Amino acid sequence: MTTTKEVKSVTGITVRLAGDSGDGMQLLGTQLTNTSALAGNDVATFPDFPAEIRAPRGTRAGVSGFQVQFAREEIFTPGDTLDALVVMNPAAMVTNLGDLRKGGILIANEDGFNDKEFKLANVESNPLDASVIEETYRVFKVPMTALTRDAVSQHGLSPKIADRCKNFFAMGLVYWLFGRSLEPTLRFISDKFGKKPDVAAANEAALRAGWAFGETTEAFGESYQVEAAELTPGTYRNIMGNQALALGLVAASKVSGKDMFYGTYPITPASDILHELTRFKNFGVRTFQAEDEIAAVCATIGAAFGGTMAVTASSGPGIALKAEAMGLGMMLELPMIVINVQRGGPSTGLPTKTEQSDLLQAMFGRNGESPIPILAPRSPGDCFDIAVEAWRIATECMVPVMLLSDGYIANGSEPWRIPELSDLPKIEITHPEANDGEPFLPYLRDENLSRPWAIPGTEGLTHRVGGLEKEHETGNVSYDPKNHQDMVRRRAEKVAKIAERIPEQDIFGETSGDLLVVSWGGTYGACHTATKRCQEAGHSVSHIHLRYINPMPRNIGTLLRSFKKVIVPELNMGQLRMLLRAEYLVDCIGFNKVQGKPFTISELVEAIESNMPAAASKNAAAVSKAG
Amino acid sequence: MSLPVLKAADFASDQDIRWCPGCGDYSILAQMKKVLPELGVPREKIVFISGIGCSSRFPYYMNTYGMHSIHGRAPTFATGLKSTRPDLMVWVITGDGDALSIGGNHFIHVLRRNLDVNIVLFNNRIYGLTKGQYSPTSTEGQITKSTPMGSIDHPLSPLSVALAAEATFVARSMDANVKHLGDVLKRAAQHKGTSLVEVYQNCNVFNDGAMAYAQEKKQRADNVVELEHGKPLVFGHDNEKGIRLVGNHLEIVQRSEVPDDDLLIHDEQDPNPSIQMMLARMRYPEMPEPMGVLRAVTGVATYNDQINDQVALAKTKKGEGDLEALFRAGDTWEVE
Numbered sequence: 012m013t014t015t016k017e018v019k020s021v022t023g024i025t026v027r028l029a030g031d032s033g034d035g036m037q038l039l040g041t042q043l044t045n046t047s048a049l050a051g052n053d054v055a056t057f058p059d060f061p062a063e064i065r066a067p068r069g070t071r072a073g074v075s076g077f078q079v080q081f082a083r084e085e086i087f088t089p090g091d092t093l094d095a096l097v098v099m100n101p102a103a104m105v106t107n108l109g110d111l112r113k114g115g116i117l118i119a120n121e122d123g124f125n126d127k128e129f130k131l132a133n134v135e136s137n138p139l140d141a142s143v144i145e146e147t148y149r150v151f152k153v154p155m156t157a158l159t160r161d162a163v164s165q166h167g168l169s170p171k172i173a174d175r176c177k178n179f180f181a182m183g184l185v186y187w188l189f190g191r192s193l194e195p196t197l198r199f200i201s202d203k204f205g206k207k208p209d210v211a212a213a214n215e216a217a218l219r220a221g222w223a224f225g226e227t228t229e230a231f232g233e234s235y236q237v238e239a240a241e242l243t244p245g246t247y248r249n250i251m252g253n254q255a256l257a258l259g260l261v262a263a264s265k266v267s268g269k270d271m272f273y274g275t276y277p278i279t280p281a282s283d284i285l286h287e288l289t290r291f292k293n294f295g296v297r298t299f300q301a302e303d304e305i306a307a308v309c310a311t312i313g314a315a316f317g318g319t320m321a322v323t324a325s326s327g328p329g330i331a332l333k334a335e336a337m338g339l340g341m342m343l344e345l346p347m348i349v350i351n352v353q354r355g356g357p358s359t360g361l362p363t364k365t366e367q368s369d370l371l372q373a374m375f376g377r378n379g380e381s382p383i384p385i386l387a388p389r390s391p392g393d394c395f396d397i398a399v400e401a402w403r404i405a406t407e408c409m410v411p412v413m414l415l416s417d418g419y420i421a422n423g424s425e426p427w428r429i430p431e432l433s434d435l436p437k438i439e440i441t442h443p444e445a446n447d448g449e450p451f452l453p454y455l456r457d458e459n460l461s462r463p464w465a466i467p468g469t470e471g472l473t474h475r476v477g478g479l480e481k482e483h484e485t486g487n488v489s490y491d492p493k494n495h496q497d498m499v500r501r502r503a504e505k506v507a508k509i510a511e512r513i514p515e516q517d518i519f520g521e522t523s524g525d526l527l528v529v530s531w532g533g534t535y536g537a538c539h540t541a542t543k544r545c546q547e548a549g550h551s552v553s554h555i556h557l558r559y560i561n562p563m564p565r566n567i568g569t570l571l572r573s574f575k576k577v578i579v580p581e582l583n584m585g586q587l588r589m590l591l592r593a594e595y596l597v598d599c600i601g602f603n604k605v606q607g608k609p610f611t612i613s614e615l616v617e618a619i620e621s622n623m624p625a626a627a628s629k630n631a632a633a634v635s636k637a638g
Numbered sequence: 639m640s641l642p643v644l645k646a647a648d649f650a651s652d653q654d655i656r657w658c659p660g661c662g663d664y665s666i667l668a669q670m671k672k673v674l675p676e677l678g679v680p681r682e683k684i685v686f687i688s689g690i691g692c693s694s695r696f697p698y699y700m701n702t703y704g705m706h707s708i709h710g711r712a713p714t715f716a717t718g719l720k721s722t723r724p725d726l727m728v729w730v731i732t733g734d735g736d737a738l739s740i741g742g743n744h745f746i747h748v749l750r751r752n753l754d755v756n757i758v759l760f761n762n763r764i765y766g767l768t769k770g771q772y773s774p775t776s777t778e779g780q781i782t783k784s785t786p787m788g789s790i791d792h793p794l795s796p797l798s799v800a801l802a803a804e805a806t807f808v809a810r811s812m813d814a815n816v817k818h819l820g821d822v823l824k825r826a827a828q829h830k831g832t833s834l835v836e837v838y839q840n841c842n843v844f845n846d847g848a849m850a851y852a853q854e855k856k857q858r859a860d861n862v863v864e865l866e867h868g869k870p871l872v873f874g875h876d877n878e879k880g881i882r883l884v885g886n887h888l889e890i891v892q893r894s895e896v897p898d899d900d901l902l903i904h905d906e907q908d909p910n911p912s913i914q915m916m917l918a919r920m921r922y923p924e925m926p927e928p929m930g931v932l933r934a935v936t937g938v939a940t941y942n943d944q945i946n947d948q949v950a951l952a953k954t955k956k957g958e959g960d961l962e963a964l965f966r967a968g969d970t971w972e973v974e
Contacts, residue, residue, distance in 0.1 A: 049971050195969060239973075248970045258965065265961050270949075272722050292952035294959030297721055297945050302747040306714040309707065313687070313718025316705060317726070321718070339708050428973075429965045467703035467719075467726050470682045475651070475697050477706025487653060488698060 012193065014226055017233040023052075023082030024189055024237055025090030028181070029107045030099030030120075031068055032061055032075040035178035040077025041424075042182060042199060046191045047081035048249040048426050051239025054081045055536065056424045057089035057609065062279075062362045069131030071102045081189075083238040087390070087536030089423065091611040095188070097181055099123050099155070102132035104139070117148045118184065120177065122156035151230055155180050155221075162220035163213040172210065176217035183221020190236040193218060243428060250427035252391035252420035253280070256324075256350065257287035259398025261294050264320045267402060267438035270295035272314035273322045274307040279362045280418040281324045281352040304332035308349070312336060315345040316476070318442060318466035320402065324350035326418075327369045328359060331376065337411055338377040341502070343476045344454070344462050346405035346412075348398070349383075353417040353532075355607045364607025365419035367532050368583035373413045374561060374590065380499045382506040384408070385561040387415040389535035392427040394420065397558060403438050407512070408505055409461045415560070417582075419533040419609050440464070445471025453486040459512075460505035507562050516564035520546055520553030523573035525624050529599065530580055531557040531587055534610055538580055541615030550623055557587070563594070571597040578602055578622050580615055646671040649681065651701045657692060662813035662839035666760065667699055669820045670729075677827055679727050685719060686729045687712045689736040691767050693760035693839075696731040710741025713748035716755045717941070724942045727827070728755040735765050738774040738794050745796075749803040751941040752831040758823070759796055759836045764845035782844075797918035797932060800834045801911045807833035808914070808933040813840060814853045818864070818929065825931060831940050851922050852929075861922050865930035870901035873926050881926075888916050890925065906934045 026043070030036045037058055048054045057078040066073035080090035095116040098104040100123035111117060124137055144150055159177040160170070168176075179200075186193055197215060204211035225231050250258075264271040273288050273296060275281070289298045297314075301307035308323045315321035325333060330351045340347055353369045355361025373385050384404055388397040397414060405412040443463040445451065453474040454462050465472040474486060481498060482489035489495070519542060530538040535556045542554035555570055557563060571577055571591065577599045579588040585601040592599055602618040604610060649671040657663045674684065684702040688694035690709035697704030703726075707715050712730045720728045730748075737745045737759050748755070764782065765771040771784040772791070779788035800808045807829040811822040819837065826833035838849045851861040863873040863881060871881035872893065880893050880901040888902065908914065917928045953959075 045969055049969055051971060051973065242973045244973050246966065246970050246972055248966070248968055261959070261964065262961060265959070270722065272718060274718060291959060291964070292949045293956040294961075294964075295949060297949060299717065299721060299945070301714065301717075302743055305711060306717070306744055306747070309711045309714035310718030310721070312707075313705075313715035313720075314722045315718075316685075316715070317719045317723035319722040335708055336711070343705075429970065432962055467685050467723065468682055470680070473682055473701055473703050475686075475700075475704035475706065477697070477704075478708060479706065 012222060014187065014190070014234050016226070016231070018190060018236050019233050021235050021237055022084060023080060023086065024094050024235060025078065025080040025092065026095040026097070026185065026189070027076055027078040027093050027107060027110065028097045028185070029074055029076040029103035030178070031103070032063075032066055032073045033068065034075065034099045035175070036075045036077050036099070039178045039182050040079055042196045043185060043191065044079050044424055045249050046186070046195045047079065047237075048247070049195055050191065050237075052081035052083060052237050053086045053240040053242060053426060054079060054249065054424070055086050055089045057419070058422045060363055067131070069100055069102055069128050071106050071132060074103050074106050076103070076107060081237055083240045085240060085242065087540050088609070088612060091613050097185060099177070099181070100132065101128050101134050101138055105132060105134060111148060113147055115148055116151065116188075117144070118151045118153060118181075120155040120181065121152040122154050153184065153224065158220060158224060159217050162216045166209050166213040166216065168209060168213050173213065176213050179214045179217035180221040180224075183218040183223075184225045185221075187222045187225030188231065188234050190234055193222060242426065245428040247426045247428055249424050250391055251283075251422060251424040252388070252394045252416060253283040253352070253422070254287055255391055255394035255427060256398050256416065257284050257291070259395035260288070260322055260348070260402075261291050261296065262395070262435055263399045263402035263438065264296070265294065266399070266435050267320060267406065267440050269320035269440065270297065271320045271322060272297045272299065272311065273324075274299040274301055274310040274314070275324050276301050276304045276307045276329060278326045278329045280354055280421045281326050281329075281350065283421065284324050284350065284352070304329040305336060308333040308336040311347055312340050312343065312345060315340070315347045316343070316467070318464065321347040322350065323347070324352065326352050326354050327356045327372065330369065330372060334377050337383065338379065338381045339478045340411040341377070341381050341383050342478055342481070344409045344502075346402075346409055346464065348401045348405055348412050348414060350414045350416060352421045353415060361607040363418065365417050365533065365609060366582050366605060366607065367417055367534070368586065368605070369415065370531075370560070370583065370586040371589070373415055380503065382503050382561065383411050383413055384506055384509055385413045385415060387532040387558055387560055388420060389532065389556055389558055391420055391423050391425050393558070395427070395430075399436060403436060404509055406438060406440050406464075407461065408459055408509060409464060410506065415532060417533045442466050442469065443472065444469060452484045454481050455484045456501065460501060460508060510562040510565050513559050513564060515566045516555050516557070516570060518553050518555050518570060521551065522553070522570065524551035524553055525575050526550070526552040526619060526622060527571065527574035527577045528552065528554040528580065528619065529557070529571070529577055529587070529591065530554070531560055534580060534582060537610040537612050537615055540612045541619060544612065544616050545619045550619065552619055552623070560587070568595045571595050571599070575624055576600060576622055578618065580610060580618065582609070644675040644681065646675060649674050649701050651699050653698045655699050656695065658843050660842045661692070662762065662841070663693060663696070663760065665813040665816055666758070666819065666837055666839065667696065669816055669823055670700070673820050673823045673827065676824060683725065684727045684729070686731055687716050687719070688731040689741060691733040691736045693731055693733040694736060710736050710739065711744060712736070713741065713744040713755075713757070717748060717751070717753055720753055720755055720942045721945050724754070724946060730755055730757040732757060732759050733766075734759065734761045734763060734775040734796070735773045738796060738799070746799065746803045749800055749805040749832050749834065752806055752938050754830055754832070754940040754942050756826045756829075756833045757835065759834065760839040761796065761836050762839045762841035762845055763848050764841050766841050766844055770844040795918060796834070796836045798915065801915045801918055801933065804911065805834055805933065806831040806935045806938050807931070808918075809834070809931040810836045810838070810927075810929050812838035812849070812853055812929065815929070822930065825934070829934060830936065831938055852927055861926050862929050863920070863926040865904045865906070865917070865928050865932060867904055867906045867931070867934075870898060870903055872901065883913070888920060888925070906931050907936075909935055
């Protein structure tokens with residue numbers, strides 16, 4: 012359907028959809044994201060929902076939101092301030108309005124604004140009626156519930172079911188406003204509700220009615236169009252972080268010729284990895300929903316001992332439970348992947364909110380000297396590559412590898428360029444066979460300091476492993492003091508040597524200058540974009556983003572020392588900063604936020620600018636003005 | 639070509655055994671080495687997995703594959719291994735503290751899943767490795783290093799727990815009765831599904847003689863009833879006593895006073911565990927304690943079979959996984 016009204020071309024739009032947690036906002040957001048991605052835009056999303064399944068209806072605690080930015084240029088975040096905000100009730104309005112830019116579009120479901128809802132939202136009067144609202148924003152009050160009821164009346168649904176279609180009405184209106192095609196969502200409706208034809212027909216009618224409302228009502232004078240982005244050529248799909256992790260794991264299992272065992276216990280925000288992997292049984296994936304986190308990781312070690320690709324995942328509290336077993340896995344020197352999809356901590360913390368505060372837990376959260384490699388994806392799509400890389404390192408070095416994702420990456424999505432199978436790295440795995448007459452040495456090390464992965468069932472290689480200290484080469488239990496120190500050193504050296512087989516750190520910007528921004532994990536997009544803006548403003552600032560955290564790339568020390576100042580933005584109280592200062596004796600400055608929310612670009616720009624050396628800063632301001 | 643015939647000595651590893659002199663563990667180790675060659679399973683196809691405790695040093699002493707893991711978790715390591723390598727024969731070696739305290743949760747779950755592994759639970763009713771604290775099976779009032787005024791915990795019966803978890807094979811034997819122990823271990827090995835063998839094991843350092851009533855020849859006849867499928871429950875020096883079911887409880891009778899037809903006939907194959915549970919609850923000194931196989935139910939699907947069957951079924955239904963198709967599932971678009 013094409014509009015007859017004026018269409019204004021814009022470079023990008025940031026929109027947030029907010030309503031009650033039963034209003035279907037996540038569904039609406041996902042559909043808008045997919046449709047925008049299919050239109051060729053670059054997209055980035057930020058779903059934000061309460062920890063409760065159904066927080067009390069209509070209250071501020073029950074507000075569920077979904078933010079998406081779609082653009083015709085490459086973007087790395089879901090955007091800072093909103094160009095448009097759609098709210099289904101007063102609670103959604105008052106909790107989200109602060110992020111809408113002046114002059115931005117506010118679309119409100121007028122039917123959701125009544126005395127009962129005001130009371131639930133804890134507001135004294137109708138917030139839409141405040142004169143400041145009309146003066147500050149472009150406000151559209153739409154009686155969505157009533158219009159939806161009219162639109163679906165012929166399908167004979169109960170009022171309750173009919174009212175549930177109002178998110179599709181809102182979707183139709185949003186689609187009209189931003190020139191989105193209805194087709195992908197119509198396909199979705201027919202796939203999802205195919206078995207309930209009346210519901211499918213009603214949702215379709217609501218979607219079309221929303222679009223038609225935009226087209227016919229006098230209120231909207233123009234709509235907006237975002238052209239396709241110029242992305243690297245290839246075939247794309249939209250992907251969420253946890254989905255990409257699951258695909259990366261399956262790909263790793265295939266390229267290494269191994270079946271996969273995935274042992275886990277449900278926990279937010281890691282559970283979706285399990286949900287994805289259970290669908291891949293025909294790839295040889297065995298998923299085990301254990302009785303607890305400890306059982307999950309121990310079963311994973313059992314599978315690794317048997318020669319299978321072994322993976323476990325959890326979030327912070329579950330990783331705490333897995334700590335003892337991870338120490339065992341490290342001592343047994345068996346390959347496996349341990350995924351931590353971080354969330355707000357400590358303890359149960361903020362289960363549905365993002366944070367990066369398990370880095371030190373990953374580094375040191377085990378008893379004794381227990382180093383393990385740590386990798387961190389930087390975006391939803393990067394989860395795929397990092398999963399394959401984690402398995403490569405695990406098998407080359409015979410060691411559990413920790414992978415630090417986070418809630419922001421896990422639930423966020425972006426266009427993902429589908430890799431060619433031939434581009435995937437090959438992972439060669441060999442298991443030793445008996446050498447006639449030679450005694451088998453299970454802890455004899457190769458040039459990587461890695462021991463052989465001898466698996467049960469192989470004649471002539473019977474051996475015993477365990478958590479008691481090993482004698483060098485024979486693997487027998489040893490309490491010899493010098494042997495213990497020697498083994499501690501060898502295990503640490505093995506992990507340190509991984510630095511020789513990972514790429515050097517790349518840098519965005521000059522290799523020396525006034526200020527270096529150092530980040531890791533899910534803050535990549537915000538840090539990259541903020542750096543870019545500061546560079547454009549004439550500042551001497553560069554950015555490095557660590558995907559390898561233990562060990563770090565070989566050139567990190569040199570890079571850190573090549574700048575006058577180093578700033579380390581993190582969604583924690585300064586954990587990477589502590590590691591960098593300890594390892595490289597460089598006086599890094601922290602920029603820390605622990606609010607369960609990702610960084611905005613503007614707060615990072617401010618942090619960078621406030622740390623620029625005064626002279627350079629003045630100079631840049633002049634450049635900026637001149638520009 | 640015929641397979642080489644193995645002997646008990648072939649299953650001995652080159653490691654020095656470091657249990658206390660006189661420990662009941664030696665006897666269990668000896669019976670295991672004797673039984674394994676009779677099973678016809680190659681050494682390299684056998685894996686021993688243990689937790690922590692005196693008993694859990696067991697894998698080091700066997701010339702098979704083995705893993706000495708962490709406290710209480712041996713059943714979970716076994717789950718990962720057996721689920722992915724159903725071709726292996728997996729033994730779990732554990733103790734009363736390991737299996738029932740820290741590992742209580744995993745003990746229940748491995749049994750209810752009916753993973754095809756064999757659990758041998760050494761029960762000496764004391765913590766040996768940590769030097770003498772009471773265990774979940776210690777008797778009420780037992781004076782130990784951590785209970786100077788006597789234990790106030792009610793003891794847990796591994797057999798009752800196993801039956802409550804609807805385990806398919808539940809048995810008891812003891813270290814001193816070597817032939818009986820060997821026979822029970824063999825039957826456990828041959829069972830498809832989780833087998834649990836509780837072994838009364840004397841800790842001569844911290845709890846010496848705790849189960850003398852069941853172990854010493856002089857007392858044993860009066861305090862133990864040996865179970866045999868299809869046979870009546872009789873015991874005593876001259877088998878002069880029997881057990882009969884009256885209403886919903888078991889009682890001891892003199893065979894001279896009641897006809898043998900009144901005695902309880904042991905049915906290890908009864909899928910209803912109620913009477914087997916009554917046997918598990920017979921405790922010294924009120925009742926003789928059962929020895930032998932309480933329950934051996936066949937035909938229950940195993941976890942390892944089912945997890946692998948689902949993979950096979952998925953392959954039949956959807957075909958062998960195709961990465962390219964998986965990557966391209968759903969809506970995709972081209973950028974030129």
